[in-house]
Amino acid sequence: MQPSRPATIADVAAAAGVGVGTVSRVINGAANVRESTRATVQQAIDRLGYRPSHLAAALSRGTPRTVAIVVPHLTSPSVVPRLAGALAVLGEHGYDTVVCNVDTPAQRDHHLAALAGRHRAAGVIVVSLRLTAAQAELFRRSGLPLVTIDVVMPGVPHTVTDDVAGGRMAAGHLLSLGHRRIGFVASQRRLTGYRQAVAAAGASQDPDLVRRGPYGPSSAEALAAELLALPDPPTAIFAASDTQAIGVLAAADRSGVSVPGDLSVMGFDDIESAALLGLSTIRQRLWDSGAEGARRLCALLRGDRVVPLRQQLALEVVPRSSTAPARGAAPGAQLAATRPAIVN
Amino acid sequence: MQPSRPATIADVAAAAGVGVGTVSRVINGAANVRESTRATVQQAIDRLGYRPSHLAAALSRGTPRTVAIVVPHLTSPSVVPRLAGALAVLGEHGYDTVVCNVDTPAQRDHHLAALAGRHRAAGVIVVSLRLTAAQAELFRRSGLPLVTIDVVMPGVPHTVTDDVAGGRMAAGHLLSLGHRRIGFVASQRRLTGYRQAVAAAGASQDPDLVRRGPYGPSSAEALAAELLALPDPPTAIFAASDTQAIGVLAAADRSGVSVPGDLSVMGFDDIESAALLGLSTIRQRLWDSGAEGARRLCALLRGDRVVPLRQQLALEVVPRSSTAPARGAAPGAQLAATRPAIVN
DNA sequence: GTGAAAGCGCTAACAC
DNA sequence: GTGTTAGCGCTTTCAC
Numbered sequence: 001m002q003p004s005r006p007a008t009i010a011d012v013a014a015a016a017g018v019g020v021g022t023v024s025r026v027i028n029g030a031a032n033v034r035e036s037t038r039a040t041v042q043q044a045i046d047r048l049g050y051r052p053s054h055l056a057a058a059l060s061r062g063t064p065r066t067v068a069i070v071v072p073h074l075t076s077p078s079v080v081p082r083l084a085g086a087l088a089v090l091g092e093h094g095y096d097t098v099v100c101n102v103d104t105p106a107q108r109d110h111h112l113a114a115l116a117g118r119h120r121a122a123g124v125i126v127v128s129l130r131l132t133a134a135q136a137e138l139f140r141r142s143g144l145p146l147v148t149i150d151v152v153m154p155g156v157p158h159t160v161t162d163d164v165a166g167g168r169m170a171a172g173h174l175l176s177l178g179h180r181r182i183g184f185v186a187s188q189r190r191l192t193g194y195r196q197a198v199a200a201a202g203a204s205q206d207p208d209l210v211r212r213g214p215y216g217p218s219s220a221e222a223l224a225a226e227l228l229a230l231p232d233p234p235t236a237i238f239a240a241s242d243t244q245a246i247g248v249l250a251a252a253d254r255s256g257v258s259v260p261g262d263l264s265v266m267g268f269d270d271i272e273s274a275a276l277l278g279l280s281t282i283r284q285r286l287w288d289s290g291a292e293g294a295r296r297l298c299a300l301l302r303g304d305r306v307v308p309l310r311q312q313l314a315l316e317v318v319p320r321s322s323t324a325p326a327r328g329a330a331p332g333a334q335l336a337a338t339r340p341a342i343v344n
Numbered sequence: 345m346q347p348s349r350p351a352t353i354a355d356v357a358a359a360a361g362v363g364v365g366t367v368s369r370v371i372n373g374a375a376n377v378r379e380s381t382r383a384t385v386q387q388a389i390d391r392l393g394y395r396p397s398h399l400a401a402a403l404s405r406g407t408p409r410t411v412a413i414v415v416p417h418l419t420s421p422s423v424v425p426r427l428a429g430a431l432a433v434l435g436e437h438g439y440d441t442v443v444c445n446v447d448t449p450a451q452r453d454h455h456l457a458a459l460a461g462r463h464r465a466a467g468v469i470v471v472s473l474r475l476t477a478a479q480a481e482l483f484r485r486s487g488l489p490l491v492t493i494d495v496v497m498p499g500v501p502h503t504v505t506d507d508v509a510g511g512r513m514a515a516g517h518l519l520s521l522g523h524r525r526i527g528f529v530a531s532q533r534r535l536t537g538y539r540q541a542v543a544a545a546g547a548s549q550d551p552d553l554v555r556r557g558p559y560g561p562s563s564a565e566a567l568a569a570e571l572l573a574l575p576d577p578p579t580a581i582f583a584a585s586d587t588q589a590i591g592v593l594a595a596a597d598r599s600g601v602s603v604p605g606d607l608s609v610m611g612f613d614d615i616e617s618a619a620l621l622g623l624s625t626i627r628q629r630l631w632d633s634g635a636e637g638a639r640r641l642c643a644l645l646r647g648d649r650v651v652p653l654r655q656q657l658a659l660e661v662v663p664r665s666s667t668a669p670a671r672g673a674a675p676g677a678q679l680a681a682t683r684p685a686i687v688n
Numbered sequence: 689g690t691g692a693a694a695g696c697g698c699t700a701a702c703a704c
Numbered sequence: 705g706t707g708t709t710a711g712c713g714c715t716t717t718c719a720c
Contacts, residue, residue, distance in 0.1 A: 006462060008696090008697055008698085009697065009698060009699095010697080010698095013707095018706075018707080019706060019707035019708065020697095020698080020699090020707085020708085021699085021700080021706065021707060021708075021709095022705085022706055022707075024698070024699060024700085025705090025706085027698095028699085032705060032706085033705070033706085034705060034706090037705080037706080051460070051461045051462040051486075052461065052462060052697085052698080053403070053462045053463040053696085053697050053698065054408075054461060054462065054463045054464045055399060055402050055403040055408055055462075055463035055696085055697080055698085056403055056463065056696070056697030056698035056699085056712090057697080057698055057699070058399050058698090058712095059397075059399040059400055059403050059696090059697080059698070059699090059712050059713070059714090060697075060698040060699040060700080060711080060712055061698080061699060061700090061712085062699090062712065064398075064399055066442070068440075074424060074427065074428045074431065075424060075425060075428050075616075077616070080418060080419060080424055081419060083418065083443075084418045084419050084445060087418065087443060087445045088445070091444075091445075091451075096412075096442045096464075097442055097443060098410070098440045098441055098442045098443075099427075099431060099441060099442075099443045100435075101428060101431045101432070101435075107435075116395070117395045117396065117398060118350060118395040118396060118397045118398065118399075118713090119397040119398045119399035119400065119712095119713085120398050120440075142395075246620065272419075272421070272617070273616075273617045273620055276590065276617055276620070276621065277620065352712090352713055352714085353713060353714060353715095354713080354714095357691095362690075362691080363690060363691035363692070364691085364692090364713090364714080364715090365690065365691060365692080365693095365715085365716080365717095366689085366690060366691075368714070368715060368716085369689095369690090371714095372715085376689060376690090377689070377690085378689060378690090381689080381690080396713085396714075397712085397713050397714065399712085399713080399714085400696090400712070400713030400714040400715090401713080401714050401715075402696095402714090403696050403697070403698085403712090403713080403714070403715095404695080404696055404713075404714040404715040404716080405696085405714080405715060405716095406696065406715090462697090463697085
């Protein structure tokens with residue numbers, strides 16, 4: 001027999017013959033309640049089919065148990081593991097997570113403005129998205145706890161990787177295979193690391209080997225095609241993301257250049273299809289970055305200070321079968337794994 | 345100059361010299377407010393930096409503007425597009441979306457129980473997850489609007505595909521290429537369609553050709569290996585999902601069977617890597633299924649009746665380069681596209 | 689068109 | 705330990 005009107009805490013209190021305060025304590029598992037009282041109240045709760053109102057509790061408490069996470073391009077393969085990592089941690093801590101997917105600048109501004117509103121979320125995680133100065137200021141003034149992942153924001157805790165080191169690692173792997181003309185496709189910070197490694201190894205620093213362009217596999221494919229059409233083409237190409245590396249693979253395929261025979265290709269991120277494609281890459285612990293960002297937000301929410309602001313996650317070279325020793329490389333050159341070549 | 349205490353609607357009312365009711369009307373864009381009054385109020389709002397409380401509004405209104413979506417295995421490639429589709433539609437309708445990722449039965453029960461709580465969400469979308477009778481009953485009694493995607497629930501609006509037809513389409517494609525011994529890996533409903541098509545074509549119905557096992561590429565790989573080891577192995581294999589088809593491709597590779605030369609492989613779903621791998625498949629409009637489910641939930645939330653309960657989305661054959669005419673097939677056999685072979 | 693007042697259902701501070 | 709009470713900040717009748 002369900003009551004027509006949903007039971008409230010007052011109904012439970014009345015039914016149990018206690019005050020609402022006591023019921024509240026029982027619901028929230030407060031310590032100072034006599035066991036017998038607790039039992040009585042619990043019975044009333046069960047009998048009435050009472051379910052606490054999330055909304056009323058949050059309003060009364062002054063803050064929702066909800067966190068918002070803003071992610072760019074949910075369909076892009078590198079953000080999903082991050083989101084999953086964050087959801088897992090947030091869930092463990094009892095937070096609901098509202099996900100804001102951003103595909104356009106307008107959407108970004110819309111979501112950010114909405115989240116800065118009162119009682120929208122207890123805290124916010126921003127992934128891979130740069131805020132405008134005004135937006136940053138809005139958050140600062142609203143006092144809304146904020147952390148970022150994969151993007152640096154002054155004064156805000158952020159979880160990132162050392163892209164410069166990553167660039168060095170990628171170039172280093174190729175150099176160790178004996179490559180001396182290494183092409184590069186996109187992204188400033190990783191380029192810096194690439195340059196450092198290439199310079200240190202005394203390999204070719206031909207500016208023609210460096211191509212920058214918008215993110216995305218198709219543009220990377222075009223840039224790679226340019227590199228391959230060079231009079232003295234590179235023997236290896238480092239792309240700043242796996243997505244772009246896939247474009248490079250496509251360009252190689254289209255140009256009749258065999259990988260890794262004629263060309264070694266190196267990606268960055270280690271997204272899921274990288275393994276499928278046998279793509280050598282620099283692994284970034286994407287799931288962990290989401291989890292860590294969430295963990296830091298929870299700390300903030302608990303009132304803890306989060307220091308240092310910058311948390312840097314480790315990177316790792318994952319050699320697969322898209323990289324191989326350069327033809328005629330010194331015999332000491334490191335051997336790459338054989339290519340699994342699921343597709344053929 | 346920020347007030348130390350966040351401005352409330354009462355502050356705005358006082359500042360504008362009007363009643364709170366009027367301020368509320370302005371905030372919510374109600375029609376019956378004189379233009380001059382609206383302007384005055386708006387000024388006060390801006391001056392005080394007032395931001396309405398989401399929580400208080402929802403509590404007062406009696407329902408949150410939040411929808412929950414429960415998805416299994418966020419990291420699995422077929423759910424992400426669905427989630428993205430749902431988020432897009434819900435966002436357009438002004439709903440916040442809390443995402444509940446479910447990796448274990450315990451998590452599923454936990455989330456479902458929590459969502460059934462009062463004022464947790466205005467409505468719920470469940471993706472690819474079967475509820476227990478008790479859970480279904482809980483939702484029914486709580487009156488919480490519910491829709492499902494990719495799973496049938498009696499009495500609940502659901503957006504699904506015709507798996508039987510899909511199975512027929514897949515088998516049909518392979519049959520049209522001249523294959524007569526077609527293996528099958530996993531999933532009951534799609535199997536039915538496969539059987540229908542195979543029977544109608546008078547092709548081999550050897551029960552040895554049908555293998556069922558748990559979802560996942562590794563188990564599919566094992567099952568496919570069994571099929572390939574048969575004395576009279578199939579010339580084509582239909583896997584009930586792209587993920588499993590990828591396992592089949594791996595098995596073929598490992599057994600030295602060339603695709604599509606010796607073996608045609610057909611998947612189901614058209615996940616993102618299907619295109620990368622040149623996998624022929626049955627395309628399911630995943631994004632649309634999410635969007636449609638969300639649309640139906642919004643209708644429910646608006647108070648509209650949603651009929652018919654079952655919404656069936658169309659499927660489509662996508663021939664790529666993992667399928668080719670059977671050796672010695674009749675000359676009339678349909679030609680498959682050439683394999684792009686990004687990886688090689 | 690606009691103001692006043694009664695909730696929405698809970699938490700937390702305070703008294704007993 | 706437990707009851708009482710005052711908010712939390714808004715929406716929504718209902719008068720005027």
